[in-house]
Amino acid sequence: MIRHPNMEIFELLDLINQVEADAHTLDMEASVHLSSIVEPDCPMEGHAFYQSCIKAVLIKHQPIWSKAMRSGRRRFVRTLNPNDQDVFAAAGLMEYPTPHQVVTWWDAVSGYARLVSDQEKMEQGRFAEILTLDHERARLNAIGIDKEPEWPGFDDNYAGYDVLSYDQGETGLQNRMIEVKSTTVSPLRFILTRNEWQKAERTGEAYIFHVWDMNKETPTLHVRTVADIAPHIPSDNGKGKWSNVTVPLVIVQA
Template identity: 40%
Template sequence: MFERFDLSMSAIEALRIVRSYMRNDASLSVEQAAQIARKLEANGVDYPAAATLDMMVPFASVDVEDAVAFYRSCVEIAVLSNPIWMKIIPLGRQKFVQKLDRDAASCFRCARLLDEPPSDEVVDWWDRLQSMGRRLADQARLEQGREAERLSLLHEEARLKALGISRSPRWMSIEDNTVGYDILSYDPGAIEPVARLIEVKSFRKSGRFFLSRNEWETAKKFGDVYSFHIWDVDSKQLSLKSVDEVNRSIPTDNPGGQWDVAVIDVNVKVS
C-alpha cells in the first residue's frame, strides 16, 4: 500500500503543473520545477503538498495534458492509501461520497468520477476499486479469524496438558473446511478422551460476533460436544459459550422470513 496523504485539488493541480515543467526539461527536480511554477503560474495551489504527492504518483502513468485522467490517477492512489476509504468504498459510490469532506469530494468531481449518468469508464473505475476494497476486507477478516484460531489452539494445548490428556488439538478449519467447526479438541471421558468440537469467533472492540444460520444448525446438531470460543483479539481475552448459552441470543423466525445471520453480543445475559 501507499503512504496516506490528504487529498485536495490544490495539491493535485500543483503536481500537474510541476510535472508539465519536468516533462519539458528532464533535468529539473520537483523542487526546481515548483520554484519556476511559483514565478510563472497562478497562485492558489499547494506546491509543498505536490512534492509529497510526486513520490506516490508514477511519473509516466498519465499524460499531464489530460487533466481529468491525471486527476483520476491521483484520486485512485489517495483511495488506495486510505484504509478507511478502502473499507467503505464497497458500499457504493453514493455511500462513499457521503463520507468525504468538501475538498476530497471536489477531487472526485474534477476527476469526473461523480458524473451522472456515469460513463462505462467511470463504472469500471468504481467497480475495480470496490473489488479491491472487498478483497482487502475479506483478507482482514481471514487474518483476524486465523489469529483467533491460533489463540484457541494454544488455549486447548494448555488445557489438555492440565487435564493430563496426551492428545493435541487439531486445526480442522485448515485440514477440512467442511466439518462445521474450527478446532478438534478433547474432554476427559469414562475410558478415553472424548471429542470437543470448537467453533472460533472473534471481534475487535465491538464485543459482538456474527453467527450464520448454517453455523447454528451445525452447533445444534452436535449439541453438548460443541462449544464456542469467542476472542477479543486485541486484548487476547477469551469468552467460552456452550450451545445452550448461545441459544439464548438466537433471534426468532417470524412470518416475514427466517433470520440468516445473527449478531450476538458476548456480554449480554439473556434469561
C-alpha cells in the same frame, strides 16, 4: 531526463528546484511517487488522469477511509472533509447523471475495498483460531492431557468447526469440537452459518464456541455452549431456509 539521462531522479529534482522559479510550489517528490504507482498506460490529461491517480493511491496505500466506499458514492463522500470532497469532484467522479465510465470506476474501486476488508476479516479470524490453539494447549497441559489440539478448520472450510481439542469425561478422553469466532463490533455479536449450527446441534455437549473480543489490547475469550446459542437460532418457514444468523454475545454477569 532527456538532457541528463544518467542523473538519478532525486538529483533531477534538485536541479529543477534550482532552475525553475516556481518549482518550490510543487510537490515534486509526491509526483515522482505517484508516477511509480499509476498504471503505465495512464491517460495524461483530463478526468481520466485524475481518476487513475486516485485509484492508484487507494490501491497502494489503502487509507482507512477507503473502506467506507462500500457504503455507496454519496454516503462515502459525505464522510470526507471538504478538501477531499473537492478532489473527487474535480476528477469528475461526482457527476450527475453519472456516465457509465464513472460507474465502472466506482464499482472497481469499491470492489477492491471489499477485497481488502475480506482479507482483514480472514486474517482476524485466523488470528482468533491461533489464540484458541494456544489457549487449548495451555488448558490440556493444566489438566494433564498429553495431546496437541488439531486445526481441521484450516484444511477444510466445511469441517463444521475450527479446532479439535480434548477433555476428560466419565468414560475417558472425549473430543472437544470448537467453533472459533472473532468480533470487533459493539454490542458484541458474531455470524453463525447453517452448516456450523447443524454440526453443533448434532454434536451436542462436545461442541463449544470460542468467541474472541478483539477490541481489547489483549483479546478476551468468551466460551459458549450449544445450549447458550440455541435460543438465538431462527426457524425455517414455508420454502424459506436461513443460511446465516447474527448471534448476540450475551454477557453473563457474575
